[in-house]
Amino acid sequence: MRVLVIGSGGREHALCWSIAASPLLTKLWCAPGNPGIAAVATCIPIGAMDIAALVAFARDNAIDLVVPGPEAPLVAGIADAMEAAGIPCCGPTQAAAQLEGSKTFTKEICDAAGIPTARWERFEDVAAARAFVRRRGAPLVVKADGLAAGKGVVVALTEDAALAAIDAMMDARIFGESGAAVVIEECLTGDEVSMFALCDGTHAVPLGSAQDHKRVGDGDTGPNTGGMGCYAPTPMFGADLEQAAMDRIIRPTLAEMARRGAPFRGILYAGLMLTADGPKLIEFNARFGDPECQVLLLRLRSDLLPALLAACDGELAHFDLRWHGGAAIGVVMAARGYPDAPERGSEIRGLAAAEAMPGVQVFHAGTVADADGRIRAAGGRVLTVCATGATLPAARDAAYAAVDAIDWPEGFCRRDIGHRALAR
Ligand code: AMP
Numbered sequence: 426m427r428v429l430v431i432g433s434g435g436r437e438h439a440l441c442w443s444i445a446a447s448p449l450l451t452k453l454w455c456a457p458g459n460p461g462i463a464a465v466a467t468c469i470p471i472g473a474m475d476i477a478a479l480v481a482f483a484r485d486n487a488i489d490l491v492v493p494g495p496e497a498p499l500v501a502g503i504a505d506a507m508e509a510a511g512i513p514c515c516g517p518t519q520a521a522a523q524l525e526g527s528k529t530f531t532k533e534i535c536d537a538a539g540i541p542t543a544r545w546e547r548f549e550d551v552a553a554a555r556a557f558v559r560r561r562g563a564p565l566v567v568k569a570d571g572l573a574a575g576k577g578v579v580v581a582l583t584e585d586a587a588l589a590a591i592d593a594m595m596d597a598r599i600f601g602e603s604g605a606a607v608v609i610e611e612c613l614t615g616d617e618v619s620m621f622a623l624c625d626g627t628h629a630v631p632l633g634s635a636q637d638h639k640r641v642g643d644g645d646t647g648p649n650t651g652g653m654g655c656y657a658p659t660p661m662f663g664a665d666l667e668q669a670a671m672d673r674i675i676r677p678t679l680a681e682m683a684r685r686g687a688p689f690r691g692i693l694y695a696g697l698m699l700t701a702d703g704p705k706l707i708e709f710n711a712r713f714g715d716p717e718c719q720v721l722l723l724r725l726r727s728d729l730l731p732a733l734l735a736a737c738d739g740e741l742a743h744f745d746l747r748w749h750g751g752a753a754i755g756v757v758m759a760a761r762g763y764p765d766a767p768e769r770g771s772e773i774r775g776l777a778a779a780e781a782m783p784g785v786q787v788f789h790a791g792t793v794a795d796a797d798g799r800i801r802a803a804g805g806r807v808l809t810v811c812a813t814g815a816t817l818p819a820a821r822d823a824a825y826a827a828v829d830a831i832d833w834p835e836g837f838c839r840r841d842i843g844h845r846a847l848a849r
């Protein structure tokens with residue numbers, strides 16, 4: 426099989442690493458990839474959003490399967506374009522990717538299918554949004570309706586904070602047109618977990634759950650990020666809750682999407698709040714999480730490639746995935762200044778020493794190799810340093826030992842990944 430992975434982050438490195446281990450694989454490409462991915466795939470200099478060039482490459486190179494990592498090309502219709510060219514693509518069509526692209530769309534699906542989620546209202550008018558906040562009072566959650574790189578959500582504990590968020594999104598347009606409308610939600614409380622399911626339009630197979638750490642600083646302080654680390658499995662989300670979420674959230678969503686003529690194929694990511702009334706949906710994403718993908722794939726014992734193919738072919742009904750026991754953890758190393766203004770260009774040393782440590786896997790994200798082959802920081806989140814272990818504390822200790830083996834003074838990480846599970 427000839428496979429093309431699209432993207433350049435830690436998630437795509439993990440996808441390539443996992444697919445590269447498949448005995449079914451004959452050749453693997455990644456567009457555009459990164460220096461870590463280059464160790465397991467041929468990187469091609471085509472951007473993830475250059476859909477026409479990606480389709481042409483896939484056609485010219487007789488690609489059997491395309492695996493998009495990030496949401497932006499999915500929302501822009503890469504799966505539709507590949508399908509039109511007769512190339513299997515393990516990702517949702519543009520219509521199905523609205524589950525991530527539009528918060529209103531997801532809320533309407535929830536209402537239509539009776540899926541448990543926070544009560545909500547949508548506003549296109551600033552004055553109406555402000556009046557609603559004054560009427561309801563805090564806490565409330567204010568969300569830009571469109572894509573905002575994971576940053577368009579404000580959990581407002583006071584009325585003033587909610588009003589400020591509305592002004593920033595709708596008036597100042599800090600997220601551009603994504604703030605033309607806002608969704609204002611009831612604030613849910615409980616443990617937060619992310620669950621993932623591989624979907625074929627009708628059937629879904631669980632890919633496990635993980636708990637991300639979205640704030641930049643230890644103790645969940647500072648601004649939100651794309652995710653500073655995560656671990657799996659999640660002790661607060663056992664088999665019974667996973668079953669409940671599959672039955673009450675994932676499967677009804679697939680049924681409703683199919684009923685609307687937009688069946689969802691690919692990886693469905695459900696952000697859940699484990700409330701006193703059971704799991705409730707916070708949001709969907711139409712892709713794997715990053716860094717959740719890295720950690721979940723480390724625990725996958727089955728071959729990923731036939732599972733992705735079965736998702737494309739509508740053949741997941743009797744598909745079973747097997748998993749390793751024990752725990753996995755991923756610690757994101759970011760460039761100083763992340764998330765606001767990450768510094769670029771600093772050299773990262775010691776990667777080989779870290780990678781040689783038992784149970785450790787280092788996935789690259791924002792890295793480049795310079796003319797001398799030295800690895801340098803080129804983005805906000807730069808590495809995901811992952812480890813597996815018999816227990817979560819063992820995995821955590823291995824991951825931080827690997828972090829300490831990496832010589833990169835200009836980088837930083839959170840030191841408390843896994844704290845909610847470790848404190849239990
Ligand atoms: P998102 O970018 O949609 O993942 O949201 C960012 C974070 O906001 C989530 O991870 C939650 O912690 C929080 N959040 C979103 N919606 C709600 C809600 N209705 N109640 C409480 N917290 C929420």
Ligand code: GLY
Nearest residue numbers: 651652714715716
């Ligand atoms: N780690 C969160 C995300 O991928 O959206």
